[in-house]
Amino acid sequence: MLKSKRKIVTFTVIMVVFSVFISYNVFIRSNEALALSKYGSRGEEVRQIQTKLKRWGYYKGNIDGIYGTQTLEAVKWFQSKNNLTVDGIAGKNTLQAMGIYNSSSSSGGSVSTSTNDVNLLARVIYGEARGEPYTGQVAIGAVVLNRVRSSSFPNTIAGVIYQSGAFDAVSDGQINLTPNSTAKKAAQDALNGWDPTYGAIYYFNPNTATNKWIWSRPMTVTIGNHRFCK
Numbered sequence: 001m002l003k004s005k006r007k008i009v010t011f012t013v014i015m016v017v018f019s020v021f022i023s024y025n026v027f028i029r030s031n032e033a034l035a036l037s038k039y040g041s042r043g044e045e046v047r048q049i050q051t052k053l054k055r056w057g058y059y060k061g062n063i064d065g066i067y068g069t070q071t072l073e074a075v076k077w078f079q080s081k082n083n084l085t086v087d088g089i090a091g092k093n094t095l096q097a098m099g100i101y102n103s104s105s106s107s108g109g110s111v112s113t114s115t116n117d118v119n120l121l122a123r124v125i126y127g128e129a130r131g132e133p134y135t136g137q138v139a140i141g142a143v144v145l146n147r148v149r150s151s152s153f154p155n156t157i158a159g160v161i162y163q164s165g166a167f168d169a170v171s172d173g174q175i176n177l178t179p180n181s182t183a184k185k186a187a188q189d190a191l192n193g194w195d196p197t198y199g200a201i202y203y204f205n206p207n208t209a210t211n212k213w214i215w216s217r218p219m220t221v222t223i224g225n226h227r228f229c230k
Contacts, residue, residue, distance in 0.1 A: 037090040041067040045100065049090055052098045053078055056194040082193045097193035117157050119179075121145075121187035124161050126179035127169025129226070136224035137183060139197045141190030143228065146201045153201070197221060200228035 037045050046067045053059035058081075059074035072088040079086045082097050090098075121141050129140045147153035147160045154160050162170060169175045179187075197203070198220040206227050209215065217229035 036092070036095060037067055039067055039069075039072050039088065045090075045095075046071065048100050049075065049095075049098065052100065052192070056189070057196075078193065081195060081198070117191060118184060118187045120157055120161060121190065122179035122183040123175050123177065124167055124169055125186050125190075126177055126183035127174030128167060129224075130180070130183060132224040132226065134182065134186060135196050136226060137186035138189045138194055139200075139221075139223050139226065139228060140203070141187050142195040142197045143200055143203055145190055146195070146197070146199055150201055196223060197228040200230055202230070203228045 037043075037049060042065055044065065047063055047065040049067075050059055050061070050063045050065070050071055053071075053074045054061075054063060056078075058078050059071065061068070061070035061074075067090075075090055075094065076086050076088045078084075078098070079088075079094060084094055084097060090100075121144060124144060125137050125140045129137045132140075144157060144160050148155055148157055154163055161167060161175070165171070167175070200220045202214060202217055203226045204211070204214045205225050206215075206222075207225065214229070219227055219229045221228050
C-alpha cells in the first residue's frame with residue numbers, strides 16, 4: 001500500500017514537472033520567438049527597423065544596427081501611433097506594421113491582396129495629391145486606412161475609396177490614371193504604418209473648401225495644401 005502511494009506521488013511530481021516544461025516551451029518560448037528584435041539586439045533586422053523609423057520621422061539616431069535607447073523609444077512611439085502594444089519590442093505585429101516581418105508563412109492571408117491594395121491606394125493618392133509633398137501623399141493613404149479601421153466607414157480599402165462622394169478623384173475619374181512610382185511608394189509607406197496625419201479621417205483644402213461642417217472638425221495637422229482632421 002505504501003509503495004502504491006509513493007508511486008502515485010512520484011507520478012504526480014513527474015506530471016507537474018512535465019506540465020511546467022510544456023508551458024514554458026509553448027507560451028514563454030513562443031513569445032520570445034515573436035520578440036524578434038528588442039533592446040540589446042544587433043543585426044540587419046535592427047538596421048531595417050531604424051531605416052523605416054528614420055524615414056517616417058520616429059527615429060533620429062544613426063542607422064548602425066544596434067537596438068539601443070533611441071531605437072527603443074522610436075519603436076515605442078511607432079507602436080503608440082499605430083494602436084500596438086507599447087513595449088518597445090519589435091515582435092511579429094510591430095514588424096508587420098513596419099512591413100518588415102515576412103508574413104508568407106503566417107495564416108493572416110494578407111499577402112495575396114497586398115498588391116491590389118497598393119495599386120488602388122496609389123491610384124487615389126495620385127488622383128488626390130500628386131502635386132503635394134511626399135509626406136502629404138502618404139497622408140492621403142493614411143486617411144483611407146484610418147477610415148477602414150473606423151466603424152463609421154466601410155471596412156475595406158476599396159469600400160472606403162469608392163464610397164459615394166468620398167473622394168474627388170473617383171468623382172472626376174482621376175482614379176483611373178496610372179500612378180507614378182512616388183504614389184506607389186507613398187501607398188506602401190501608408191500600408192506599412194506611417195501615419196503623418198495622427199489618426200485623421202478627413203482632409204480638405206482650406207483655400208477652396210466652402211463646407212461649414214468640414215471646417216468644424218478638429219484639426220490634427222496641415223501638410224502642403226491639405227488640412228487633416230478627425
